[in-house]
Amino acid sequence: MTTTYETREHDVLIIGAGGAGLRAAIEALAKGCSVGVVCKSLLGKAHTVMAEGGIAAAMCNVDTADGWQPHFRDTMRGGKYLNNWRMAQLHAQEAPDRVSELEQWGALFDRTGKGAILQRAFGGHTYKRLCHVGDRTGLEMIRTLQDRGVQLGFDVYMECTITRLLTDGGRVAGAFGYWRENGRLIVFKAKSVVIATGGIGKAWPVTSNSWEYTGDGMTLAYEAGAELMDMEFVQFHPTGMVWPPGVQGLLVTEAVRGEGGILRNKLGERFMEKYDPKRMELSTRDVVARSIYTEVKEGRGTEHGGAYLDISHKPAEYVKKKLPSMYHQFKELADVDITKGPMEVGPTCHYVMGGIRVEAETAQSTLPGLFAAGEAAAGLHGANRLGGNSLSDLLVFGRRAGMAAADHAKRVSGSNIGSVQIEEAEKELLAPFSNTAAESPYAVHRDLQKVMQSLVGIFRTEEDLKRAFAELEELKDRAAKASVEGSRLFNPGWHLARDLKSMLTVSEAVALSALARTESRGAHSRIDYPNYDPVWEKKHNIIVREGGEMKRRESPVEEMPEDLKQFVMAE
Amino acid sequence: MPDATLRIFRGEGAIGGQAVDYSVPIAPGMVVLDALHYIQGHQAPDLAVRWNCKAAKCGSCSAEVNGRPRLTCKTRVDSLPMDQPIVVMPMKSFPRIKDLVTDVSWNYTVNKKIPAFRPYQNTDWKISQLDVDRVQEFRKCIECFLCQDVCHVLREHGAKAKFGGPRFFVRVAGLELHPLDSLNRAGLLKDDLGIGLCNITKCCTEVCPEDIHITDNAIIPLKERVVDQFYDPLTMLFRKITGK
Numbered sequence: 128m129t130t131t132y133e134t135r136e137h138d139v140l141i142i143g144a145g146g147a148g149l150r151a152a153i154e155a156l157a158k159g160c161s162v163g164v165v166c167k168s169l170l171g172k173a174h175t176v177m178a179e180g181g182i183a184a185a186m187c188n189v190d191t192a193d194g195w196q197p198h199f200r201d202t203m204r205g206g207k208y209l210n211n212w213r214m215a216q217l218h219a220q221e222a223p224d225r226v227s228e229l230e231q232w233g234a235l236f237d238r239t240g241k242g243a244i245l246q247r248a249f250g251g252h253t254y255k256r257l258c259h260v261g262d263r264t265g266l267e268m269i270r271t272l273q274d275r276g277v278q279l280g281f282d283v284y285m286e287c288t289i290t291r292l293l294t295d296g297g298r299v300a301g302a303f304g305y306w307r308e309n310g311r312l313i314v315f316k317a318k319s320v321v322i323a324t325g326g327i328g329k330a331w332p333v334t335s336n337s338w339e340y341t342g343d344g345m346t347l348a349y350e351a352g353a354e355l356m357d358m359e360f361v362q363f364h365p366t367g368m369v370w371p372p373g374v375q376g377l378l379v380t381e382a383v384r385g386e387g388g389i390l391r392n393k394l395g396e397r398f399m400e401k402y403d404p405k406r407m408e409l410s411t412r413d414v415v416a417r418s419i420y421t422e423v424k425e426g427r428g429t430e431h432g433g434a435y436l437d438i439s440h441k442p443a444e445y446v447k448k449k450l451p452s453m454y455h456q457f458k459e460l461a462d463v464d465i466t467k468g469p470m471e472v473g474p475t476c477h478y479v480m481g482g483i484r485v486e487a488e489t490a491q492s493t494l495p496g497l498f499a500a501g502e503a504a505a506g507l508h509g510a511n512r513l514g515g516n517s518l519s520d521l522l523v524f525g526r527r528a529g530m531a532a533a534d535h536a537k538r539v540s541g542s543n544i545g546s547v548q549i550e551e552a553e554k555e556l557l558a559p560f561s562n563t564a565a566e567s568p569y570a571v572h573r574d575l576q577k578v579m580q581s582l583v584g585i586f587r588t589e590e591d592l593k594r595a596f597a598e599l600e601e602l603k604d605r606a607a608k609a610s611v612e613g614s615r616l617f618n619p620g621w622h623l624a625r626d627l628k629s630m631l632t633v634s635e636a637v638a639l640s641a642l643a644r645t646e647s648r649g650a651h652s653r654i655d656y657p658n659y660d661p662v663w664e665k666k667h668n669i670i671v672r673e674g675g676e677m678k679r680r681e682s683p684v685e686e687m688p689e690d691l692k693q694f695v696m697a698e
Numbered sequence: 699m700p701d702a703t704l705r706i707f708r709g710e711g712a713i714g715g716q717a718v719d720y721s722v723p724i725a726p727g728m729v730v731l732d733a734l735h736y737i738q739g740h741q742a743p744d745l746a747v748r749w750n751c752k753a754a755k756c757g758s759c760s761a762e763v764n765g766r767p768r769l770t771c772k773t774r775v776d777s778l779p780m781d782q783p784i785v786v787m788p789m790k791s792f793p794r795i796k797d798l799v800t801d802v803s804w805n806y807t808v809n810k811k812i813p814a815f816r817p818y819q820n821t822d823w824k825i826s827q828l829d830v831d832r833v834q835e836f837r838k839c840i841e842c843f844l845c846q847d848v849c850h851v852l853r854e855h856g857a858k859a860k861f862g863g864p865r866f867f868v869r870v871a872g873l874e875l876h877p878l879d880s881l882n883r884a885g886l887l888k889d890d891l892g893i894g895l896c897n898i899t900k901c902c903t904e905v906c907p908e909d910i911h912i913t914d915n916a917i918i919p920l921k922e923r924v925v926d927q928f929y930d931p932l933t934m935l936f937r938k939i940t941g942k
Contacts, residue, residue, distance in 0.1 A: 169748070170806065171841055172756045230823060233815030233876065235830050235837060242824030260834065266755065267837060278814040285803075308795055337750040371727020377753050456753055459772060460727065569739040613744030616710050617796040620743030 132312035132549070137163035137282070138536035139529070140302060140317035142289050142344060145173035146265075146518060147501025148323030149272035150225075150525030151532065155321075156279040158533035163315060164276070165284040165304065167339050171273050174325050174337055175521065178265025179380035179452065181247060181257030182522070183515030184222035188243040190254035195219040196694060197253050202516060203687075203695050205251040205411050206480070206509020207649040208664055209357065212687040213487035214507040218516070218523045225522035226258050234271040236260055248385045251411040251513040262380050262450045268518060287313065289343070290625060291552040292320060292351040292497070295542035299351065299496035303552040307622060310615025312556075314549060318539050319532035321490075322348055322483060322499040323525065327361070327633045329626075331476035331584075332576035335367055335378035341626040342633030344503040348483045349632060353494040355670040356505040356682070357481035358633070359640035359651045362512055363585050365415035367475025369433035374460045376475040379436065379453060381514040383470075384408040386449050388438040390419070391469070392427035398434070413511045413650045416474040420585050423473065433473035439466055474585060478517065479633075480508040480650065481640070484669065490528035496535055500528035510649025559624040562610035568624040571605045575630060578602070583638050588654045592642040599635050606631055632677075639679050640668035700724065702775055704733055705783035706745070710796045718742075719783060724775055730786065731759050731770040734798075746797035754907055757842030761798050762787040767844040767905045789847040802843055808862050811890050815873055818880045829877040836872035836916060838908045841865065845902035845912060851895050862891030864902035864912045871916035874923070884927040887920055894924070 139155040141148045144166035155162045166173060185198040198219035203210050226244065230236065236258050237245040246255045260267040276283075289304040293314070301316040324344030328336025349355055366379040384390075390408050392398050402418040403410035410418075419434045429435055438446055443466035447454050450465070457463040457470055483492050483499035485506060490498045501521045508516060559568070582595035606628060611621040646660035647653050669680040687695065701721045709715015720741055722733045731749055738745045749759040752771045759770040764778060764785050778784050792800035845864035851857050862870075870883050870891070887893040900913045910916070927933075 168750055168758065169802070172750045172758050174750075176756050176840075177751045177753065227823075231817060233873070233879075235825070235833055235876065238825055238827040238830055242826055245827075260837075263755070263838065266840065270837065274809075274814050277810055283806075285806075308799075337752070337756075339750065372725050373728050373732040374752070452753075452755065459754075459774070460729070462727075567739075567743060569743060573739070611743060614710065617746040617799050618744045619738055619746060623743075 132314055134314045134316065135163060136316040137161045138317065139319045139321065139532045140165065140315050141321045141323060142302065142347070143173070143323035143325060143501070143503070144170055144283065145175040145323060145325055145501065146268055146272060146521030147525035147528070148321065149269070149276050150522050151321045151323060151500055151529030152276050152281045153272065153279060154526045154529030155533040156276070156281055158530065160533045160536055162281045163284060163317070164281050165287050165289055165315070167286065167288050167307070169285050170283050171269055173269060174340065175265045175269045175518070177335070177337070177378065178268070178518055179262040179378065180249060180382040180385060181259030181264045181515050182222070182226055182268070182518040183249065183252060183256050183513065184226045184258055184519050185219060185254070185256060186223045186226060186244055186246060186258060188239055189246040190256070193254035193256060198222070198256065199691070200695050201252050202507070202513060203509070205511055205513040207511060208509065209648065209667070209684060210509030211487055211506035211685065212691060213685070214524070216691070217487060217527070218507055218519060221523045222519040225519065225526065229268060229271050229522070232271050232275045234267050236267070247382065248409060249514045250381055250384065250406070250409045250415065252515065257385070257515040259382070261448070262382050262452050264518065284313070288622065288625065289347060290556050291548070292347045293544045293548050294351055295544060297495065298539070298542070299494055300542035300544050303549055305556060308617055310618065312553060314544070316544060318536035318541070319496050319498060321528045321532050322497065322503050323501050323528070324503045326479045326502040327630070328476045330575060330579045330630045330634045332580050333367065333376040334476040335364060335376055336476065342629045343626065344499065345482055345636070346629040346632040348492055348494065348497060348499065349636070349670065349672055351494055351497065352672065353492040353497055354484040355482065355636055356484040356667050357509070357640070358479070358636040358670055359644050359668060360480035360510050360649055361476065361637060362412055362478040362480060362650045363416040363474040364477035365412055365419050365474055366436055366472040368461065369471050369473040370431035370461060377456070378475065378477070379470060379472050380450070381412070383436060383438050383450060383453060386438060387441055388436050391435045391437065392422045393429050394427055396427070398422050398427070411511055412514065416585060417652060419472070420474055429471045431471050433471040435469035436472045437469035439468055478502060478512055480510065480512055481505045488527065489531035490524050491531055496539065498528040498532045500524040510651060556625060559609055559611040559621055562608055564608040564610055566605050566609045568606070568609040568611065568620055568627055571602055571609055571627055572623060572630070575602050575627070575634065579634055583634070583641060586652050586654050587641050589642065592638055595638045599631060599638065603631050635677055636670045639677060640670065643668055643679055700780070702733060702780065703783040704737065705785045706737070706797070707787045708745070708797050709794065712793050715794070717785070728775045729771055730763055730773045730775060730784065733775060734770060734786070746795070746799040748799055755840060757840035760789055760842045760844050760847065762789060762847070767847045769842055769844070769907045772907055789843065791847045791849070791853045804858055805841070805843055805846060805865065808866050809869070812866065812869060812873070812886065813881055813883065815876060815879050816881050817878045821878050823878070825877050833872055833875045833877070835910055836868045836875070838910060839865065839868050840908060842907060844905045844907065848901045848905045850899065850901065857892070857895060860892040861895050862893070864917065866891055867893060867920055868910060868912055868916045871920055874920065884923050888924045888928055893917065893921055896921070
């Protein structure tokens with residue numbers, strides 16, 4: 128068939144224009160590379176824009192006792208020791224410099240009385256550590272990075288979806304995709320590719336994630352032969368909106384609790400006293416999410432099946448100043464004035480700790496020339512991510528990925544992309560137009576979300592997970608048959624048909640890993656295996672494609688050096 | 699609850715197209731974007747709509763609802779009259795691509811003209827919260843481009859070649875009022891962004907979903923800067939005499 132397609136060439140191709148992708152682009156540009164950034168939405172609309180609470184970095188502006196070591200320790204403890212220790216160390220050591228850099232590029236954070244960057248408390252962080260701008264830190268960050276990239280001169284391919292990585296003899300050589308606006312095809316040739324496509328939340332119905340979060344990057348990497356890791360660890364943020372239905376899942380920032388918000392059940396009990404009396408509302412997200420879920424399950428939930436989160440004991444002006452977007456969000460969408468009364472909140476699918484397996488220093492995947500950073504990569508957060516560690520992750524490992532991708536591009540010569548791969552990719556992409564079954568991609572998506580919510584949610588069992596497999600097999604068949612109406616011009620039904628494939632792939636990886644891990648750890652809770660298993664503390668689940676099939680392997684957790692271990696384990 | 703009728707513009711390309719009616723069951727608290735999603739999921743899978751966060755944080759879902767530029771994610775169905783169809787049209791100031799999706803790429807071209815933040819040398823990076831507060835208003839902008847859509851200089855007069863539009867005056871204000879920025883963008887405002895064309899009718903301020911006081915806090919102070927620098931009578935006289 129081979130239709131005509133446009134071809135572009137870059138030293139480094141970055142897929143995804145959120146914090147990690149933009150930070151990687153800036154670094155690769157600074158190293159003198161030609162850089163292309165591809166994103167599914169318009170520039171500046173990536174998920175980073177929605178981040179609210181702040182960037183965790185031990186700047187020590189508020190708590191002088193902080194330092195990289197306590198940040199490292201909090202991250203490892205929060206991740207239940209499944210983190211890649213070296214990533215956690217690099218992250219804690221480099222985050223303050225990355226924040227300062229943002230400031231030098233024009234970002235304006237809230238200040239202390241002495242004029243330094245102000246830092247707030249957050250769940251699982253021992254010290255006040257989150258650099259923030261009210262509750263719109265992500266907007267400040269993405270705008271700053273976006274402007275920096277524009278200034279340095281990257282090429283941005285907006286509203287363009289990559290559907291396949293192209294390889295040449297065991298290394299990455301480019302990518303194939305299409306323009307969402309007009310459906311035309313595009314081939315990128317690149318010496319290095321960085322995946323910064325974020326997470327997978329759209330496989331669940333109650334989620335804080337936007338339509339973009341369909342696990343594309345992980346699927347691209349997996350199909351090209353790279354390994355995925357720790358996919359069972361999906362974070363349910365404890366506080367999403369539960370009412371009205373249209374906003375269900377929308378994020379209520381942890382900063383509400385950071386600023387003193389209190390959780391209560393319908394009986395008025397401050398129930399965190401039962402689950403984590405020491406840290407209360409500022410316990411880690413896995414614990415708070417399970418606590419709210421349990422309260423609701425046991426009949427102590429609010430009218431719409433959540434918990435009350437109350438910040439109204441703080442002065443109204445303070446609430447409006449520190450949590451302005453929460454104030455407006457509740458006022459306009461839920462008719463609730465949070466300065467006067469409580470919010471109703473419940474768990475919402477928010478983040479995946481697992482992703483593409485990478486090396487700590489270089490962010491390189493197991494496929495040469497392919498790098499990954501941010502939520503698309505695994506390792507830093509282990510079994511549970513602390514709030515605020517995501518924005519710092521984007522900066523620290525975005526930069527490292529950009530740097531290593533640039534170095535790699537300088538080392539390797541050009542490659543050959545065979546036309547067979549491109550023809551295959553085109554055929555697959557256009558299939559929904561020639562499918563004749565009356566299967567709607569929207570219907571398949573709704574059913575996938577039901578399966579993931581009910582069978583692969585906060586609490587899991589062997590029976591549920593096995594059922595999920597059977598359901599996923601059926602959904603895969605239906606998705607392959609899904610047909611679309613209309614033309615190739617900006618056609619959301621067609622876009623979804625394509626994104627469904629990614630969602631199904633990552634859903635299967637989550638279910639496969641979750642079934643294997645016969646213990647409860649961090650965000651992975653098995654009702655049939657409620658305790659830690661010391662054997663599983665030493666193992667990662669690895670997902671890889673072999674002979675066209677999804678296979679699971681196990682890989683040992685890398686041991687921390689003795690001095691760090693003692694520091695982390697000490698009371 | 700009764701159904702709502704949405705009258706949505708459908709059409710491909712810059713010309714042609716027509717309004718099509720869809721009936722949508724109303725749910726409590728429903729916003730216009732929810733209704734558009736319902737139509738996509740059940741009636742018109744190829745209905746083109748941009749959106750991302752559904753929480754008024756990303757500025758993707760801009761359209762004209764009953765004639766007013768708005769974020770569809772923030773427009774409650776129960777705030778609109780139910781005895782008539784809810785009319786949803788694409789933003790008029792930008793070329794249509796399909797249905798509610800328009801070509802907003804011009805905005806990204808304008809943005810490239812604006813010199814980025816450049817700090818004073820040897821600054822100690824100490825900034826007072828008061829200075830931050832002043833600038834943060836401009837940095838709240840979510841680039842929904844509703845102000846660009848409503849601005850008559852762009853909408854009626856199509857002056858895209860010589861005018862930057864309110865969004866970019868807000869952006870320049872954010873840079874010019876940054877306490878540590880060392881550049882002067884008055885020349886850019888006067889020549890490249892054509893700030894003189896704005897006659898402060900405040901339409902932009904009225905539609906801003908972030909409540910940025912675009913006219914009063916961004917445009918007027920920037921106009922004053924331009925006047926001070928280029929049209930101050932004493933300076934003009936001095937220039938005339940000295941020929942500088």
